[in-house]
Amino acid sequence: MAKMAGKQMVVEALKREGVEVVFGYPGGAIIDVFDAIDKDGSIKFVLVRHEQGATHAADGYARSSGKVGVCIVTSGPGATNTVTGIATAYMDSVPMVVITGQVPTALIGNDAFQEVDIVGITRPCTKHNYLVKDVKDLSRILKEAFYLARSGRPGPVLIDIPKDVQNGKAEFAYPEEIELRSYKPVADPHIKQIERACALIEQARKPIIYAGGGVVIAGAHKELRALAEEISAPVAMTLMGLGGFPGTHPYSLGMLGMHGSYCSNMAMANTDLIIAVGARFDDRVTGKIEAFAPMAKIIHMDVDPTSIQKNVKVDVPIVGDCKKGLSKLLKVLKEGGRDQETWKNQHKAWWEQIRAWEKRHPLSYKKDSNVIKPQYVIERLYDMTKGRAIITTEVGQNQMWTAQFYKFDEPRTLLTSGGLGTMGYGFPAAIGAQIAFPDKLVVDVAGDGSIQMNIQEMATAMEQKLPVKIVILNNQFLGMVRQWQELFYEKRYVATRFQVVPDFVRLAEAYGAKGFRATRPEEVDQVLKQGLETDGLVIMEFAIAREEGVFPMVPAGKATTEMLLV
Amino acid sequence: MRHTLSVLVENNPGALSRIAGLFSGRGFNIESLCVAATLDPTLSHLTLVTSGADLIIEQIIKQLNRLVDVYKVVDVSEGEYVEREMALIKVKAEAETRAEVLRIVDIFRCKVVDVSPKTYTLEVTGPETKLKAVLELLRPIGIKEIARTGTIAMAREKKTV
Numbered sequence: 190m191a192k193m194a195g196k197q198m199v200v201e202a203l204k205r206e207g208v209e210v211v212f213g214y215p216g217g218a219i220i221d222v223f224d225a226i227d228k229d230g231s232i233k234f235v236l237v238r239h240e241q242g243a244t245h246a247a248d249g250y251a252r253s254s255g256k257v258g259v260c261i262v263t264s265g266p267g268a269t270n271t272v273t274g275i276a277t278a279y280m281d282s283v284p285m286v287v288i289t290g291q292v293p294t295a296l297i298g299n300d301a302f303q304e305v306d307i308v309g310i311t312r313p314c315t316k317h318n319y320l321v322k323d324v325k326d327l328s329r330i331l332k333e334a335f336y337l338a339r340s341g342r343p344g345p346v347l348i349d350i351p352k353d354v355q356n357g358k359a360e361f362a363y364p365e366e367i368e369l370r371s372y373k374p375v376a377d378p379h380i381k382q383i384e385r386a387c388a389l390i391e392q393a394r395k396p397i398i399y400a401g402g403g404v405v406i407a408g409a410h411k412e413l414r415a416l417a418e419e420i421s422a423p424v425a426m427t428l429m430g431l432g433g434f435p436g437t438h439p440y441s442l443g444m445l446g447m448h449g450s451y452c453s454n455m456a457m458a459n460t461d462l463i464i465a466v467g468a469r470f471d472d473r474v475t476g477k478i479e480a481f482a483p484m485a486k487i488i489h490m491d492v493d494p495t496s497i498q499k500n501v502k503v504d505v506p507i508v509g510d511c512k513k514g515l516s517k518l519l520k521v522l523k524e525g526g527r528d529q530e531t532w533k534n535q536h537k538a539w540w541e542q543i544r545a546w547e548k549r550h551p552l553s554y555k556k557d558s559n560v561i562k563p564q565y566v567i568e569r570l571y572d573m574t575k576g577r578a579i580i581t582t583e584v585g586q587n588q589m590w591t592a593q594f595y596k597f598d599e600p601r602t603l604l605t606s607g608g609l610g611t612m613g614y615g616f617p618a619a620i621g622a623q624i625a626f627p628d629k630l631v632v633d634v635a636g637d638g639s640i641q642m643n644i645q646e647m648a649t650a651m652e653q654k655l656p657v658k659i660v661i662l663n664n665q666f667l668g669m670v671r672q673w674q675e676l677f678y679e680k681r682y683v684a685t686r687f688q689v690v691p692d693f694v695r696l697a698e699a700y701g702a703k704g705f706r707a708t709r710p711e712e713v714d715q716v717l718k719q720g721l722e723t724d725g726l727v728i729m730e731f732a733i734a735r736e737e738g739v740f741p742m743v744p745a746g747k748a749t750t751e752m753l754l755v
Numbered sequence: 756m757r758h759t760l761s762v763l764v765e766n767n768p769g770a771l772s773r774i775a776g777l778f779s780g781r782g783f784n785i786e787s788l789c790v791a792a793t794l795d796p797t798l799s800h801l802t803l804v805t806s807g808a809d810l811i812i813e814q815i816i817k818q819l820n821r822l823v824d825v826y827k828v829v830d831v832s833e834g835e836y837v838e839r840e841m842a843l844i845k846v847k848a849e850a851e852t853r854a855e856v857l858r859i860v861d862i863f864r865c866k867v868v869d870v871s872p873k874t875y876t877l878e879v880t881g882p883e884t885k886l887k888a889v890l891e892l893l894r895p896i897g898i899k900e901i902a903r904t905g906t907i908a909m910a911r912e913k914k915t916v
Contacts, residue, residue, distance in 0.1 A: 308769065309769075309772070312769070312772065312773055312776050313776055313777075313780045316823070317823040317824075320768070320769075322768075337823060369823070370826060371764075371765055371823060371824055371825055371826040372823045493821065494817050494820070494821070495814065495817040495818050495821050497817075498810065498813060498814070499814060502810075
C-alpha cells in the first residue's frame with residue numbers, strides 16, 4: 190500500500206467519518222493540515238475569529254445535529270484557547286473531536302515557540318486525549334477518537350499532532366471496527382434491574398419522571414413520552430432535558446431546580462418515586478441534598494455508571510442507553526397487563542395535587558406597560574417562531590428566562606451550556622447550528638454581558654453568510670450576579686454594572702449586519718418581526734427592565750421547596 | 756475505611772497521570788500508589804490504597820473504570836488478600852546499639868543490606884503494620900533515612916485481577 194502523509198490521514202479520516210465541516214483557526218503548527226484540507230477540497234472549513242468560538246461552534250453543530258463536531262487549531266495559544274469550549278462540551282456530554290497542532294516531536298519539552306502540554310492541560314476535561322508520537326499510530330488514533338467521542342456517554346476527544354507527524358508518512362490503516370479492551374460502554378440495561386424498576390413503578394402512588402440531557406442525547410424523546418403517557422406520570426426536566434419531552438404536553442411540569450417551576454419543585458419534594466432518566470442530580474437541581482425528595486425511592490437510568498449514586502442514594506440503578514432502557518421498561522410494564530385507565534386512577538389524587546400547585550404559582554411575571562420585561566420578549570419570540578426555531582442561549586438570566594418561557598417541544602432545539610455555564614457559548618453555538626441546518630431559524634438569546642464574550646464571531650457569521658438572529662436582553666448589568674447581589678449582598682452591585690455598553694445596532698452595522706432596537710414594550714413585536722424577517726445576520730436589542738429577576742429561585746444550598754417567588 | 760485497589764491499566768504514556776489526576780481533581784486521597792509492569796507488557800498493575808466511606812469508594816471505582824485506559828479495577832480488600840510493602844531503613848549503629856539493631860532485625864526477619872562503621876541499612880518487607888512496628892522500635896535508636904515502596908497487594912488463592 191502506498192504511504193500517506195499524516196496531514197492527509199487527517200483529511201481521509203474526516204471524510205470516512207462523514208465530517209462535512211470543520212471549525213478552526215490556522216497557525217504554524219497546523220498549517221500543513223489546513224493545506225491538505227484545502228487541496229482535498231471536499232470538507233468545508235469555517236474560519237472563526239477565536240479558537241473558543243471554534244469549539245463552541247463545533248459544539249453547537251454537534252448538539253443540533255447529533256453528529257460529531259470537529260475543530261482544528263494550532264499549538265500553544267491556539268490549543269489553550271479551546272479549553273473552555275472543550276470543558277463546556279465535556280460537562281454536557283457533547284461528541285467532539287479537537288485536533289491541535291503541536292511543535293515537532295524533537296522540540297517537545299523544550300519550551301519551544303508556541304509549545305504547550307495541551308494533552309496535560311485537557312486531561313481532566315476530555316473524555317480521552319492523545320499525543321501522537323508516531324505517524325504509524327495516527328490513523329488508528331483518529332478512528333478511536335471518533336469512536337470514543339460518540340459512543341457511550343459522548344464527550345470531547347483531543348488529538349495533539351506534532352508537525353513532523355503531520356508530514357511523516359506511513360500506511361493508512363483505518364480500522365473498520367474499534368475494539369478497545371479497556372472501554373466497553375454498557376448500552377443494554379440489565380433486565381433484572383428493569384423488572385425491579387417496574388415493581389417500584391407499580392407500587393408508586395406519586396411518581397415523577399425526572400428527565401435530563403441523556404434523553405436528548407440518546408434520542409429517547411418518543412420512548413420517554415410513551416412511558417409518561419402509559420403510566421400517567423408528570424415529567425420534570427432539567428435545563429439540559431428541555432425538549433426531551435414536549436414542553437407543551439399536559440404532563441410537562443417544565444424545568445425543575447434552582448429556577449424551576451413551583452410545581453416541579455413541589456412535586457419532587459413530595460413524590461414517592463423518582464424515575465430519573467439521563468439526569469445526574471446536579472446541585473442546581475437538588476438544592477440542599479438532605480432535603481431533596483425525602484420520601485422518594487429512586488430509579489436511576491444512565492449510560493454512565495459514575496452518574497449513578499454520585500449525589501443521592503439510588504434504589505434501582507439501570508446502567509444503559511436511555512432509548513433502549515425506556516423501551517425495555519415500557520415493554521415489561523405493558524406485559525404487566527395494566528391498562529392506562531388503571532394507571533390514571535392510581536395517580537388521580539397525585540394529579541389533583543399537581544394541578545393545584547400549578548394553579549397556585551404558575552410561571553409568571555409582573556407585566557409592565559412602561560418598560561420591556563424580558564419574559565415578555567421570550568414569550569413573543571416563542572409565539573412568532575411558533576416554537577420551531579433552534580434556540581441557543583448565553584448564560585445567566587437570559588438563559589433562565591428562555592428555559593422558563595420558551596416551550597421546547599423537540600429535542601436538540603435548545604442549545605445551552607448547562608454543566609459548565611459558559612458565557613459566550615450561545616452565539617458561536619448558533620453559528621454551528623446554522624451551518625448544520627442552513628434552512629432553519631436559529632436564534633441566540635443573549636444578555637449584554639454574555640454576547641460581548643464572543644461578539645467577534647459576527648465576522649464569522651457574516652463571512653459564512655449565516656442568517657443567525659441575536660436577541661440581546663440588555664439591562665446593562667451582569668444580571669444574574671446582580672440578582673444574587675440584590676438578594677444576598679444587600680444590593681452591593683460590585684463589578685456587575687457596565688459603565689460602557691456598545692451601541693449594538695451600530696455594532697451590527699459595523700460588521701455589515703442589521704440591527705434593530707426596542708426600548709418600549711409596544712416596540713417589541715415590531716422589532717422581533719423586523720428582525721426575524723430580515724435576511725442575514727441580525728441583532729435585535731431590547732432595553733429591558735434593569736432590575737428584573739429570575740423567579741422562582743431557590744437560594745443556593747437551600748431546599749428546593751424554599752423558593753423565592755415573584 | 757481503608758481500601759486496597761488493584762488496577763490494571765493500559766501501558767500508555769499518561770495513564771498514570773490520568774489516574775493521579777482523577778484523584779486530585781475529585782478530591783479523593785491516595786495513601787499509597789505502586790505501579791509496575793505485569794506479565795503482559797501492554798498492561799501495568801497498579802496498587803492503590805485509599806480510604807473513604809462506601810459511597811466514595813464506589814465512586815472511585817466507577818470513575819477509575821470510566822477512564823479509557825483502565826482495563827480492570829478490583830477492590831482486593833473486599834476479600835482475603837495479602838499485601839506487602841518494602842522499606843530500606845538506614846539506622847544509626849554505633850558500638851552500644853549495634854547488638855540491639857541486630858536483635859530487632861532478627862525478630863522481624865529483616866535483612867542487613869549494607870554496613871558502615873556507624874550505620875546499618877536494613878531491608879524490611881511486610882504489611883504496613885509490620886513496617887510501622889519496626890520503625891517504632893528503631894526510632895529511639897536513631898533512623899537516619901528511610902525509603903519505602905508503597906503497598907502492593909494480591910487477592911488470596913485462586914482469584915486474580
